[in-house]
Amino acid sequence: MLQSFNPKNKDLKVWVNDGLYHRDEAKVSVFDSVVQGGDAVWEGIRVYEEGVFLLDRHLDRLFDSAHALSFVHMPSRDEVKDAIKKTLEANNMDRDTHIRLTLTRGRKITSGMDPRLNQDYGLIVLAEWKPPVYDNDHGINIITSTIRRNSPMHLDSKIHHNNLLNNILAKIQSNVAGADAALMLDAYGFVSELNGTNIFYIKKGQIYTPHADACLPGITRAMVIEICKDLSLEITEKNCSLVEFYTSDFVFTTGSMGELTPVNIIDGRSIKRNKGQEVFDKIHQHFEAKIKNLCVKL
Numbered sequence: 001m002l003q004s005f006n007p008k009n010k011d012l013k014v015w016v017n018d019g020l021y022h023r024d025e026a027k028v029s030v031f032d033s034v035v036q037g038g039d040a041v042w043e044g045i046r047v048y049e050e051g052v053f054l055l056d057r058h059l060d061r062l063f064d065s066a067h068a069l070s071f072v073h074m075p076s077r078d079e080v081k082d083a084i085k086k087t088l089e090a091n092n093m094d095r096d097t098h099i100r101l102t103l104t105r106g107r108k109i110t111s112g113m114d115p116r117l118n119q120d121y122g123l124i125v126l127a128e129w130k131p132p133v134y135d136n137d138h139g140i141n142i143i144t145s146t147i148r149r150n151s152p153m154h155l156d157s158k159i160h161h162n163n164l165l166n167n168i169l170a171k172i173q174s175n176v177a178g179a180d181a182a183l184m185l186d187a188y189g190f191v192s193e194l195n196g197t198n199i200f201y202i203k204k205g206q207i208y209t210p211h212a213d214a215c216l217p218g219i220t221r222a223m224v225i226e227i228c229k230d231l232s233l234e235i236t237e238k239n240c241s242l243v244e245f246y247t248s249d250f251v252f253t254t255g256s257m258g259e260l261t262p263v264n265i266i267d268g269r270s271i272k273r274n275k276g277q278e279v280f281d282k283i284h285q286h287f288e289a290k291i292k293n294l295c296v297k298l
């Protein structure tokens with residue numbers, strides 16, 4: 001397993017709705033929509049010594065997701081920022097921290113699917129001591145899952161919602177196979193993303209990534225695309241088949257949880273890291289260099 005209990009997180013203070021609670025006391029109502037239907041939106045946000053990374057982009061996606069799901073009650077952006085600031089201060093967190101920020105449709109007056117039963121919103125700021133979860137020096141091994149990533153035909157992946165069961169089923173398949181993560185395909189069999197990260201490959205010096213049709217348009221993914229453009233590296237978003245990944249020079253994943261992570265093996269095929277390593281190193285160095293300019297102190 002990639003993660004284990006970190007004793008530094010034993011006495012975490014967690015923001016739930018109106019204040020901070022010890023992790024053992026931090027609870028949501030049984031009437032909350034996140035309990036009843038996974039009816040919530042969320043962001044995973046990293047904190048570095050320089051501050052909270054790309055906070056406004058994460059808040060834009062959070063509020064866009066809530067708007068797309070037609071949430072009526074919502075906190076203001078300043079209220080969310082204030083809850084994050086108070087949570088980080090209460091835990092003395094100023095680096096190596098991962099925030100799981102959740103906005104729910106709130107409590108219902110009685111159980112039921114109808115959002116008109118909701119009277120308020122729920123806000124959770126769970127900040128934990130958590131350095132990047134993958135071994136970015138040695139890379140990860142992945143398998144392809146039989147579980148397809150949501151497409152706009154079903155539940156648009158551009159909404160960052162808490163209905164994570166298809167990703168969890170994919171992760172179970174990777175656990176059973178002894179791999180670190182599961183690659184998910186779209187409805188047509190093209191590669192979409194992993195169960196919790198986006199994916200890129202490098203071939204003959206050019207970089208490719210799947211269209212954001214069935215994958216989450218990740219904030220780290222967007223940053224890598226920007227970096228490639230800054231460095232005049234050719235980056236193409238296209239339909240990518242599994243075979244293109246198997247036969248590429250380098251594969252890496254992106255996400256707030258693990259940053260940039262090389263992939264060693266996909267479905268038992270080892271990825272030859274010959275020409276691709278140099279290109280990846282360039283992107284990686286620029287990613288690290290950009291971090292400090294993209295953080296905000298609250």
Ligand SMILES: Cc1ncc(COP(=O)(O)O)c(C=O)c1O
Nearest residue numbers: 196197198216218219220255256
């Ligand atoms: C399914 C999925 N893909 C990709 C990502 C990576 O997105 P980001 O770079 O915005 O963290 C996440 C992060 O939550 C995710 O849940």
